[in-house]
Amino acid sequence: MESYEEKQERLTAKLRQNQPGPVRLEKSTSNLFRHRGGSGAQKLDVTNFNNVIRVDSVNQIVETEGMTTYATLVDATLREGCMPAIVPQLKSITIGGAVSGVGIESSSFQHGLVHETVTEMDVLLGDGEIINCTASNEHKNLFFGLPNSYGTLGYILKLKARTIPVKPYVHIRHIRVTDSEKFFSEIDQWCSERVDFIDGAVFEKGEHYLTVGKFVDVAPYVSDYTYLNIFYRSIQEKNEDYLTVKDYLWRWDTDWFWCSRNLCAENPIVRRILGRKRLNSITYQKVMRWNTRVGMTRIINKYLGVHTESVIQDVDIPIQNAPRFLDFFHREIGMRPIWICPVSHPNTGLQNNYPLFPLNPATRYINFGFWGVIRGQEKLSEGYYNRKIEKMVAELHGIKSLYSSSYYPEEEFWGLYNGNKYQSLKQRYDPDARLHNLYQKSVLRQ
Numbered sequence: 001m002e003s004y005e006e007k008q009e010r011l012t013a014k015l016r017q018n019q020p021g022p023v024r025l026e027k028s029t030s031n032l033f034r035h036r037g038g039s040g041a042q043k044l045d046v047t048n049f050n051n052v053i054r055v056d057s058v059n060q061i062v063e064t065e066g067m068t069t070y071a072t073l074v075d076a077t078l079r080e081g082c083m084p085a086i087v088p089q090l091k092s093i094t095i096g097g098a099v100s101g102v103g104i105e106s107s108s109f110q111h112g113l114v115h116e117t118v119t120e121m122d123v124l125l126g127d128g129e130i131i132n133c134t135a136s137n138e139h140k141n142l143f144f145g146l147p148n149s150y151g152t153l154g155y156i157l158k159l160k161a162r163t164i165p166v167k168p169y170v171h172i173r174h175i176r177v178t179d180s181e182k183f184f185s186e187i188d189q190w191c192s193e194r195v196d197f198i199d200g201a202v203f204e205k206g207e208h209y210l211t212v213g214k215f216v217d218v219a220p221y222v223s224d225y226t227y228l229n230i231f232y233r234s235i236q237e238k239n240e241d242y243l244t245v246k247d248y249l250w251r252w253d254t255d256w257f258w259c260s261r262n263l264c265a266e267n268p269i270v271r272r273i274l275g276r277k278r279l280n281s282i283t284y285q286k287v288m289r290w291n292t293r294v295g296m297t298r299i300i301n302k303y304l305g306v307h308t309e310s311v312i313q314d315v316d317i318p319i320q321n322a323p324r325f326l327d328f329f330h331r332e333i334g335m336r337p338i339w340i341c342p343v344s345h346p347n348t349g350l351q352n353n354y355p356l357f358p359l360n361p362a363t364r365y366i367n368f369g370f371w372g373v374i375r376g377q378e379k380l381s382e383g384y385y386n387r388k389i390e391k392m393v394a395e396l397h398g399i400k401s402l403y404s405s406s407y408y409p410e411e412e413f414w415g416l417y418n419g420n421k422y423q424s425l426k427q428r429y430d431p432d433a434r435l436h437n438l439y440q441k442s443v444l445r446q
Contacts, residue, residue, distance in 0.1 A: 001051070002048065004049075004051070004053060004065060004157075004158060007048055007049060008122075008130060008157060011044070011046065011049075011124065011157075012124070012128045012129075012130060013128075014044075015044060015124070015127075015128040016127075016128040022042070022433070022434060022435065022436060023042045023043070023044050023126060023434050023435065024042075024043060024044065024151070024435070024436070044155075046066070046067055046124075046155065046157070047067060048067075049065040049066055049067040049068075049157050049158070050065055050067040050068050050069070050072065050094075051064070051065050051068060052064045052065075052068055052072060052073060052076040052077075053065065053158070055076055055077050055079075055080040055082070055163070057080040057081055057082050057163070057165070060082060060162055060163045060164065060165070061119070061160050061161070061162060061163065062076070062077055062082075062084060062160070062161055062163050063158070063159075063160045064076075064095060064158070064159065064161075065096075065157060065158050066094065066095065066096025066097075066099075066155065066156035066157050066158060066159060067094050067096060068094060068095055068096075069091060069092055069093065069094055069095075070084070070087055070088060070090075070091060070092075070093050070094070070095065070098075071091035071092070071250075073087075073095060074087060074246065074249055074250075077163055078166065078245065078246060081165060081166060082163040082164060082165050082166055083163060083164060083166050083245065083249065084114075084117065084161060084162075084163055084164075085107060085111040085117040085161070085162045085163060085164050086098075086103055086104065086105050086107055086108060086111055086112070086113065086114045086117055087105055087107075087249045088103040088104065088105055088114065089105060089250075089252040089253060089257070090252070090253055090256070090281040091250060091253050091280060091281060091282065092281060092282050092285065095114070095156075095159065095161065096155070096156035096157075096159065098114040098115075099114055099115045099118055099121070099146065099147055099156055099159065100146055100147065100148070100149055100150055100151055100155075100156060101147075101148065101150060101401065101402070101403050102114070102115070102147065102148055102314075102357055102401045102402075102403075103115070104314070104341055104343060104367055105199075105341070106197035106198055106199040106211075106213065106341060107164070107196065107197055108341060108342065108343045108344070108367075109191045109198045109341075109342040109343065109344050109364075110191075110344060110346065111162075111164070111346055112343065112344065112345050112346045113147070113343065113357075114161075115146070115147035115354065115357075116345065116346055116354075117161045117162040117346075118159055118160070118161045118162075119134065119135070119160045119161065119162065120132065120133070120134050120159060120160040121133045121134075121143060121146065121156050121158070121159045121160075122156070122157045122158040122159070123139075123142060123146065123153075123154040123155065123156055123157070124154055124155045124156075124157050125153075125154045125429055125430065126154070126429075126430045126432065126433075126434025126435045127430075127432065127434060130157065131154075133146070135353075141425060141428075142154070142425065142428075142429055144353045144354050144355065145354075145355055145356060145421065145422070145425045147354050147356060147357050148354070148356040148357035148401075148402060148417070148438075149356055149422075149425075149438060150402060150403075150438065150441055150442065151435065151441075152426075152430075152435050152436055152437055152438045152440075152441055153425055153426065153429050153430060153435065154429060154430070154435070166215060166245050167215035167216055167217050167245070168216075168217060168218075168219075168244065168245060169215070169216045169217070169218070169219040169222065169242055169243065169244055169245065170196070170197065170213045170214065170215060170216070170242070170243050170244075170245055170248040171213065171214050171216045171219070171240065171241075171242055172197070172211055172212065172213040172214075172240065172241050172242070172243065172248070173211070173212050173213075173239065173240045174209050174210075174211050174234075174235045174236075174238060174239060174240070174241070175209065175210040175211075175212070176207070176208070176209055177208045177209070177210060178206045178207070178208070179206070180208065180323045180326050180327070181323050183200070183208040183210065184319055184322045184323055184366065186210055187200065187210060187319070187340070187342050187366070188319055188342075188364060190210065190212055191342055191344060191364065193212075194214075195212045195213065195214045196213055196214050196215050197211075197212065197213030197214070197248075198210070198211070198212050198213075198341075198342055199211055199339065199340060199341045199342075200339075200340035200341070201232065201235055201337050201338065201339060201340060202326065202336060202337060202338040202340060203236065203336060203337050204336060205330055207236075208340075209235045209236070211235060213248065215245070216242075219242035220242065221242055222242050222243055222244055222247070223241050223242065223243055223247075224247065225243075225247065225251055225254055226247065226250075226254050226276055226279065227254075227271065227276045227279065228268060228271055228272075230254075230255055230266060231251045231252065231254065231255065232252075232255065232257060232258050232337065253280050253281050254279050254280060255279070256280075256281045256284045257337075257339060257369070257371065258337055259284060259371055259372070260279070260284060262372075262373075263284060263287055265279065265284070301375075305377060306375050306376070306377065307375070307376055307377070307378065307379045307380065308373050308374065308375050308376075309373065309374050309380070309383070309384060309385050309386070310372075310373050310404075310405065311333065311335060311370060311371075311372060311373070311374055311385050311386060311389070312370075312371045312372070312404040312405070313369075313370060313371075313386065313389060313400060313401070313404055314367055314368070314369045314400070314401045314403070315367070315368050315389065315393045315398055315399070315400045315401070316343060316359065316365040316366070316367050316368075316398050316399050316400075316401075317365060317366050317368065317393065317396050317397075317398035318360070318363050318364075318365055318366075318396065318397055318398065319342070319363070319364045319365060319366050321396040321397065321398070322366040322368075324396060325366075325368065325392065325393075325396055325398070326338075326368070328392050329368070329370070329389075332385075332388055332392075333370070333374070333385055333388070333389065334374075335370050335372045335374065338368055338369065338370050339367075339368070339369035339370070340366060340367070340368065340369075341366070341367040341369070342364060342365070342366055342367070343359075343364070343365040343366070343367055344364050344365075345359070345361045355418040355421040355422070356417055356418055356421070356422060356438070357399060357417075358399070358418060359399065365398070382407070383405065383407035386405060386406070386407050387407045390406070390407060390408060394412075394416060399416070402417075402438075402442040405445075406442050406443045407443065408443055410439055410443070413439050413442075413443060414439065417438065422437075422438060
């Protein structure tokens with residue numbers, strides 16, 4: 001096995017030998033949900049930067065390469081009695097991708113977003129230089145500027161991030177709340193309780209579920225949602241449950257939250273045909289990307305006279321405005337279930353310094369996750385429903401993640417995502433524009 005230093009040397013040499021022009025990563029998996037046009041960019045293979053280097057359970061730090069998936073990272077840390085402070089929901093997400101994008105999960109109410117758990121990064125720039133970034137060294141502006149940059153300022157080759165100790169099991173409770181105002185008020189109250197995990201789901205108007213989890217040493221039983229049983233359905237069926245820590249962390253992955261139903265994978269016969277090993281987000285992504293290339297559903301919809309729009313988004317809304325956003329979403333979008341996750345900022349002294357994903361450190365936010373397709377007989381303008389969401393998020397002083405399709409006019413986009421600061425970072429760390437800029441990548445899909 002090559003050492004990190006050997007891989008680093010080989011990669012930079014290859015990059016410097018490339019012809020002038022744009023470059024982009026060549027990866028085996030991707031959790032971006034926006035179609036990309038042919039950019040002509042040279043591909044940079046970093047797939048072998050996928051090893052966990054060191055787990056320090058005493059100082060609660062993991063050192064790992066940027067293309068390491070969370071499936072690999074979780075296995076390595078659990079063996080040492082700890083886990084990354086934030087573990088995003090899908091096994092195929094890489095830790096470097098979760099930093100340069102925005103990673104979140106049910107421990108975010110106390111540990112923030114993935115990038116807020118990072119203490120140090122090695123970043124590959126477009127010209128082949130590799131620099132080390134921390135919150136206090138000469139490259140601290142890139143340390144804070146990289147989150148939400150999506151590889152447009154550089155690529156993370158290695159990083160250090162905080163971990164937290166674990167116990168063998170997680171005891172979860174599902175609490176039904178009928179009123180939306182009370183639902184978000186209860187989330188706010190639970191964030192001050194001694195629990196380890198908080199998230200929720202909205203199934204219908206008046207049917208909200210708050211799920212709280214706590215590490216425990218023993219469990220009277222454990223449920224299995226990796227094969228025939230479906231986790232999100234259990235939320236409506238059970239008041240409490242027990243899972244192993246590993247199964248808790250991947251409770252959403254088996255059915256990609258609830259998106260497996262779009263592939264008929266909730267059918268018991270289909271589940272048995274697929275088998276346990278294929279029931280996961282990686283399988284569904286492969287099918288989805290195959291369909292994008294082949295256009296099967298486009299052909300069917302054209303034949304049926306149906307017009308569709310994918311609405312795959314995560315947005316963060318200040319908790320005081322969350323009931324208003326939910327009301328808008330029920331009225332104007334109508335997609336359900338909706339994932340709910342509170343986000344607070346850890347007291348690290350670094351908060352509010354991330355210019356490309358600016359959140360108020362004094363405010364608790366609610367992440368709304370919704371992933372599906374709206375169908376209708378009327379042909380609407382491109383991005384009709386997504387644009388409605390973008391406008392409402394801005395009106396409510398929230399912010400949208402950029403892993404999926406965006407439809408902002410350029411001036412509005414840079415106003416929301418700190419264009420002046422971004423341009424100064426771009427000028428310093430990618431002056432020759434070897435990497436596409438954030439608007440090109442997020443909105444123009446280059």
